[in-house]
Structures are given as C-alpha cells and as structure tokens.
Amino acid sequence: MSRWNRAPLLTFSALVSLTLTAAVLLTLNRTENKPAAEASAPAVVEASAVNWGLSFPTEGQPPAGNASVEDLAQYDAYYLGDSGQKVIYLTFDCGYENGNTEKILDALKKHHAPAAFFVVGHMIESAPDIVRRMAAEGHIVGNHTFHHPDMSSISQQSAFQQELDTLAALYQETVGQELPRFYRPPQGKYSEDNLRQAQALGYKTIFWSLAYVDWYADDQPTPEQAFSKLLPRIHDGAIVLLHSTSSTNADILDELLTKWEAMGYRFASLEQLP
Numbered sequence: 001m002s003r004w005n006r007a008p009l010l011t012f013s014a015l016v017s018l019t020l021t022a023a024v025l026l027t028l029n030r031t032e033n034k035p036a037a038e039a040s041a042p043a044v045v046e047a048s049a050v051n052w053g054l055s056f057p058t059e060g061q062p063p064a065g066n067a068s069v070e071d072l073a074q075y076d077a078y079y080l081g082d083s084g085q086k087v088i089y090l091t092f093d094c095g096y097e098n099g100n101t102e103k104i105l106d107a108l109k110k111h112h113a114p115a116a117f118f119v120v121g122h123m124i125e126s127a128p129d130i131v132r133r134m135a136a137e138g139h140i141v142g143n144h145t146f147h148h149p150d151m152s153s154i155s156q157q158s159a160f161q162q163e164l165d166t167l168a169a170l171y172q173e174t175v176g177q178e179l180p181r182f183y184r185p186p187q188g189k190y191s192e193d194n195l196r197q198a199q200a201l202g203y204k205t206i207f208w209s210l211a212y213v214d215w216y217a218d219d220q221p222t223p224e225q226a227f228s229k230l231l232p233r234i235h236d237g238a239i240v241l242l243h244s245t246s247s248t249n250a251d252i253l254d255e256l257l258t259k260w261e262a263m264g265y266r267f268a269s270l271e272q273l274p
Contacts, residue, residue: 033174034178040066043149052134052188052207074208075195079207082274083237086264090115090204092244093144093184094105097127098217100250105130106251109137111266116140116206117244118146118184121167128174135175140270142182143167152189158199182206190262206270208241210234220248227252227259234260239270 035156054063065072065079070159072078080087094106108115117134119141124131134141145151146166154160168179183203185194190205198205212229215219221229226248230240242249257267 003108011092039150049150049189049191052185052190054079054209054211060235062237063233065207065209068146070193072163072195072205075192075199076203076207077195077198078207078273079239080209081237081239081268081272083235086236086266087268087272088234088265089237089239089268089270090258091142091184091208091239091270092117092242094119094123094244095144095148096245097130098245100247101127101130101244102133103250104244104253105133105137107192107250108139108256110254111257111261113257114139114269115267116142116182116270118144118182119140119146119167119171120186121146121170124167124170124174131171132175135177140182141171141175142184142206142270143179144184145186146170147188150187150189152183152191153193156195157197157200160194161201164198164201164203177202179269204273206239208239209236211241214246214249215243217230217245217247220246223248223252223255227256229264230256231259234265235265258271 052067053066056063062080064085067077067079069078081087089138090108092101092115094101107113115209117131117139119131134269143164145163146169147163149163151160151163154163164183171177171179179204181201184197184206188207188225195205210230210233212221212226234240
C-alpha cells in the first residue's frame with residue numbers, strides 16, 4: 001500500500017492551494033457573472049469531466065448547480081440538503097494542518113454543531129490526534145482521496161477505488177473506526193462515471209452550495225470580506241464548504257455560527273441529508 005510522499009508541509013500547502021484554485025474560481029466566476037435566466041435553466045449531469053460550479057440568481061435562495069438536485073440524486077450525490085428547512089450542513093476540506101483546525105473544532109463544540117471534515121492521506125498521517133478528535137467529538141470524517149488527484153481523469157473502477165480504499169484503510173488504522181462513506185471529489189472535478197464509481201463503493205458524493213475564496217494561507221480575507229460572502233448567500237439546506245487551513249475561518253467561526261443561529265438556522269449532520 002503506497003503512502004503519501006512526505007514532502008515539506010509548505011510544498012504540500014502550495015500544491016493544495018493551486019489545485020483547489022481552479023475549481024473554486026470557476027464556481028465564483030459563475031456565481032458573479034452567470035445571468036439569472038441561464039442559471040434557472042435545468043442542469044443535467046455531464047458525461048465528460050467538469051468542475052463543480054454554482055450561480056446565485058437570488059441572494060438568500062438556493063443556488064443553481066451545474067447539475068440539478070434531481071439528477072445528482074440518482075447517483076447518491078448532493079450539493080443541497082433539505083431546502084424546506086432552515087438547516088445548514090457544515091463541511092471542511094482538510095488537505096493539511098497549519099494550526100487552525102483545533103480552533104475550528106472548539107467553535108463547533110461550543111455551538112453543538114456537527115460537521116464533516118473531508119481529509120486526505122497527508123492530514124491523517126501528519127495530524128492523527130486532530131483526526132481522532134474529530135471522530136471522538138461526533139463529526140464525520142469523509143474521504144477526500146489519499147493523494148488528492150484529479151479523479152475525473154481516472155476511468156478504471158479499480159484505480160478509482162484504490163484512492164478511496166487507501167485513505168479508508170489509513171483512517172481505520174489510525175482511529176480504529178470505519179471511515180464514513182461520504183466522498184468529496186478533489187478540486188470539485190467529476191464526471192458521470194465518477195458518480196457511478198463512488199456510488200458502486202457505497203459512497204455519497206458531496207458537493208456544496210456555498211463557498212468563498214478562503215484557501216490562500218498567505219492572503220486571507222478579512223472577517224468583513226468573509227461575512228459579506230457567507231451571510232447574504234446563506235440559504236435553507238445549504239451545504240457549506242470551508243477550508244480548515246483558513247485562519248480567517250478559525251477566527252470568525254464562533255461569530256459566524258452565532259450570526260447564522262440569530263437568522264434562525266440550525267446545524268445538521270450529512271447523515272441527516274434527505
């Protein structure tokens with residue numbers, strides 16, 4: 001079984017930032033520029049590889065994804081939860097540890113808010129105590145693959161499975177529990193085949209309905225900038241994507257959860273998805 005190449009942490013940090021940039025920038029470009037009429041058109045699951053993207057025709061309402069809720073559902077895939085309730089599903093992508101995750105866990109614990117942490121092999125190997133804490137405090141630890149590759153370029157089921165199985169085996173070895181069957185595609189890249197591949201392995205594929213540019217460790221948004229994205233666009237049934245490497249997220253999470261609670265929202269686990 002191969003293990004993550006133990007490159008210097010800074011190198012890994014830069015790699016994760018670069019690979020995530022394209023996917024989230026595409027999301028934000030669609031969010032800012034896509035006409036409302038186009039955004040409301042029905043979407044289908046693309047057969048070819050695409051980046052997950054969103055558009056927000058109306059702030060405060062669920063966005064349109066580049067595949068619809070109904071089309072994703074046939075593959076046990078989600079980007080939106082129960083849009084009939086004021087509920088938020090918190091998720092964090094965890095490529096590496098840089099000192100912010102425990103502060104995030106503290107805020108979640110204070111608000112009794114469940115979350116899902118999508119981890120890669122490096123995160124488990126370099127910060128096993130934090131991963132064990134995630135599980136011990138009742139959070140989902142999800143599969144973000146072992147090496148964080150572009151999974152949409154993998155066509156063989158066996159190769160696709162190896163990325164997920166290797167991460168799951170490391171988690172089992174480290175935590176002593178089976179990894180929950182929730183999967184997030186690295187970089188938000190996916191294809192219809194990928195959705196089928198994950199479903200065949202018993203995984204639910206989890207995209208997101210709200211995110212913002214929070215992954216540049218050396219160029220973090222101010223709290224005001226973060227709130228300006230995360231408050232107006234929150235919506236019923238939101239699956240929120242944040243990055244655990246963000247110092248801004250760590251600093252504002254307690255206040256952010258308080259503000260969302262004041263707006264009438266509660267927090268639910270991905271295990272409660274409809």
